[in-house]
Amino acid sequence: MAFRMQSSVPDLVDLSGETQQTLDLYGPEVQRPGSFAASALLARRMVERGVRVVQILHRGWDQHGSLPSEIRHQCSDVDQPSAALLQDLKQRGLLDSTLVVWGGEFGRTVYSQGTLTAVNYGRDHHPRNFCMWMAGGGIRGGTVFGATDDFSYNIAENPCHVNDLNATIMHCMGIDHSRFSFRYQGLDQRLTGVEEQRVVSEILA
Numbered sequence: 001m002a003f004r005m006q007s008s009v010p011d012l013v014d015l016s017g018e019t020q021q022t023l024d025l026y027g028p029e030v031q032r033p034g035s036f037a038a039s040a041l042l043a044r045r046m047v048e049r050g051v052r053v054v055q056i057l058h059r060g061w062d063q064h065g066s067l068p069s070e071i072r073h074q075c076s077d078v079d080q081p082s083a084a085l086l087q088d089l090k091q092r093g094l095l096d097s098t099l100v101v102w103g104g105e106f107g108r109t110v111y112s113q114g115t116l117t118a119v120n121y122g123r124d125h126h127p128r129n130f131c132m133w134m135a136g137g138g139i140r141g142g143t144v145f146g147a148t149d150d151f152s153y154n155i156a157e158n159p160c161h162v163n164d165l166n167a168t169i170m171h172c173m174g175i176d177h178s179r180f181s182f183r184y185q186g187l188d189q190r191l192t193g194v195e196e197q198r199v200v201s202e203i204l205a
Helices: 002-007 009-013 020-026 036-048 067-091 162-172
Strands: 099-102 133-136 155-157 181-184 187-190
Touching: 002 009, 009 036, 020 036, 020 067, 036 067, 067 099, 067 133, 099 162
Parallel strands: none
Antiparallel strands: 099 133, 181 187
């Protein structure tokens, strides 16, 4: 299997067979190796080839300063390729069987920090609440679940613990999180923790 995996790489990364229309869909950075656009297209090619889990990383969202210019660059990196990935998967009949999860490990404060000039300010880490989005694979499109207070500081309704999110992701993958466990230190350990968690059925199709 290791040999088959390695020998399949040259074909996987060869984009010469992609149409110009597809390349244009992902944006001008798609043929620059290592760019988010190139990674998004490779993700689709991996899904086509039966790869079960694909992860794309995009670093640099830690803007404690110079937020106006840096966030613009970050968003220009990911906006078009992310939309293109969903569209590309959908038009190839792959989106219904592919769960796309987009997010990070914490949010940012709505209030500013730093020098507080027009071009140089930032936002601090904010673990109390933050947004993620999901698409495809059993998710009901156009659904918003949860809300914050007027200051985007605390959860105001429908809290969703990260373990609830994990339970929901596993459900979409056909795995019962409550049974997916292993015995360790006297507990039935689970990816969703030892306390009861729930699948967020409100976002499911």
